[in-house]
Amino acid sequence: MLSPDAIWLTIAQGVAQHVRLNAEALRPRLVRHTGREAIKVDWLGELPTTHDAWRDIIDAFREKVAEHTGPGLARLLVCDFSTSTDVDRIASEIVLMDAVSPYFDFFVACVCGIPEVTLTGTPEDWRKIRERIDVIEELELRQWARSLKPIADEFVRASEGRPDVAMWRRIYKPRKAYGWKRITGWVARLFPYVKSAGTVSVPNPLLALRLSQPDDTGSPNEWYNGPGIALEDAPCGPSSMLVRVEDLIGGRTEELEASGGLMGIEQDEHGALRPVSAYVIRRPEASILDVADRIVREHRYTVDERDPLRSLVAGTAEQIALAERIGTATLAFSGERTWRLRGRRDRELVDVKLSDGTTELIQRWLDLPNGLFLAHALTRKGSAYVLGDERFLVRPPPLEGTDPVTGLSYAHPPIEVWPKRLETTQWAQDVPVVGSSLAAILLHALEHDGELPPRAPSTLDDHAVIPIVPQREPPARDPRSA
Template sequence: MVTFPVDDVMPVTDSLPTSRTADLFPAALATGGDAQVLRPNGVHPLLHAVGKAFAEHRPLVLSPDAVWLTIARGISDHVKQHAEELRPVLVGHEGKERLTAHFGPGDTWDSLVERLAKQIGDSIFECDFSTSTAVERLAGRVAMLDAYSPYFGFWMIAVCGIPSITLTGTPDDWRRIRARIDDLPRFGLERWCRSLVPITDEFVRAAEGNADAEFWKRIYNPVDAYGGEIVTGWVTRFYPYLEYPADGTVPNPMLDLPVGEPRDSAEHGLSTDTVPATLSRAVINVNDGRDVSAVALEAGLVGVTQHEDGALEPVAGWALTPAPPGIETVLDRIAAEHECEPPEPRVRRPGPFSIYMGPQGSGELIALYERLGAASLRGGAWRIRPDSAREHVKVGRYQVDVVFDLADGRCAGEVADFRTGLSHWVVFGPGDRPEEVPVLGGSLAMLLESVLDHGDVAHLETMKLSELRLSYD
């Protein structure tokens, strides 16, 4: 650890209002990271910490983890935007492969994510510094899962100024970050690499005890741009993409300037609200033997904590939240990627009143048939029947509403529990008995997503149809 003076200002050390990291995720199923953090203001935590330290004369603490998680998030954003260009560089397969981690009663989310990450094996994302805790290690791995999400589906079975800056960790930690920057061109990030090389060189120099005060004074706003409404310092180079309401995600124009620029103008710079402040996110599908569902692991820098001496530091955390796939999102994908027919017109019911009948069934089924008439998925391997061609077939004592025809002669449909409103999806062939028919969970959206991603649904099996107990049994 090393602390060095930057600006000649009187340090401010009074305490700021804070809250628990867990309070940032009120709907979370689980969280990681227990730091007390400043109230969030919508700004990315690294930029928030630097900006507040700069504006209020507060000391600043930067860890290798905070800096690397910011860079790792930028890599993830870039890979997802250029997934097909980078496919031959990063993976050796087409489409989405399924990565599975089996879990038992003693397993934790840390161990689950570690097992998934090892199957990808791209160590550039790792937080493996002397300062790294389990929270930072998980956050780095979630950044990797986020980056590789186009290629894999993840499954779990069961004058302002700053008085001083402290770099935690060892010089070797910062040298390792510097070495990883040289690997960014592998992701097509040569432009970003050119900006980060001189910046991370200075991190190494400072960690070795040779801090260049003039360089560190320019972290947020150069002295000659103090008072401007935009950020022009080199901290802006940690973000390869910016977000604008009208234009969406765009490359950061600061990367086209030398690191020492702009020096005497606020013409070039960025507003803090254009920097993506979201976390890395990996959706993990869960088969617990009773149903299939999905959860999202969100991890990264979650806030800014304050040390006893008043210094500010961006800190990592994670949260586990429900993430059921939305049927509309899946239908959007089907409409964009597959051959579809328009929805059938509503049918007028015979009688004295003009009542037009639409599709019947569960909410997901109604959404399906209000959007599509029929569709061929994966070259005809699965075909969605028109609403008018649906039929009810008995499989043992169970009644199945047939919705899909498979190229191998089997069908797929819904077994509905009308008292509870629950659905159970099954795949069966001619003459199959209930003890031979797999139940594939209760979500049509997850069933369709698996068909689109993998072409098979065997991994969705939770039980056999003969084991299914309905409320009216």
């Protein structure tokens, strides 16, 4: 069987061979430039490896060749018969690229970025958000509202079909700078506070800048290290609270945990990502209030009412509830083994190295026997209590460098700050996760003579490192639509 595609591909390859052999003689008829020009196609994601990906890339090259040579040559060489399949068309487009290869160099740039944003809802919905920002400004949130107002105004304009494209290009980065782990665009201004010392309690530093800052100066090919917030410091996870339910009919009281907010990401068949909201009402693994009552009855504890730091509401619902009842505590078990619950002033911060080259900050909450300690981490998966070893703790290295004015070298010891900050030589892959509930861990220790609860084979690295998910390819197109 012979198809039109087979015959035409044979002829087209002959045309390509002729053009390559007579490139300069045919140049005035095919292109309008001298020498060689670069044709580049941007690909959103890592190195393409699938048929669908390369189909789209080769199609894009054909369109760019047509922009340079006019549509005639592409129409002449590309298969577009009733029998043509995707494979036939792609093969003929490669023949087209071969024919013009004396005039062009072809490049594929694998890039990261946001190709497009789709807004749902109506303009009236977005106007409601804008009006509500005027109200929250009255809650001593003037600086945050100053950033939110122009952002909300743009949502209104875009929903009406009048987007400011330049502003949307600044959503994550102020310019085309490599490096995705520092957010510098306006989307970071949706957070009034960012994570520090294990809690989301530090004012967002971007809010002190004008919306146009950081600006777009600098080389487009350099790694960006200017003002912004680290990706791991952006708030993640739901809001949660404890609810004490009094069942007057059944005559019992029960403590429930309510969690709600944005809890996930959904990807549709076209590869588009959408935040997903959800809520959960559940019985916690243990009641932190009951655990606190038991510690008060059975063990030594202190409450320092004069400590002004106790008024700082920061931490998980469990941590806040426990801090309201207990300052420090010593839990005594058999064999003179003790667990020591640290007070707020004594909770050291420890930097742990992750496998992706970044670090995760953990906060030391409990000292255990044999030099072990239990620390809290606020990771991308939520709260996690991990088991550290103080034998691996070290002070941060001294600050070293060269004075830019005098040219003299200097070395200063680390500045003493509160809370005390240390580093560990343990890698996060070697730091096991004990659990997600402080109440459950403490209750297990109280009921099992100071033993840690059994744990799944999970590490801090598993909870903290953001996996690189391969881009989902778009669905295959009908060849007849080409």
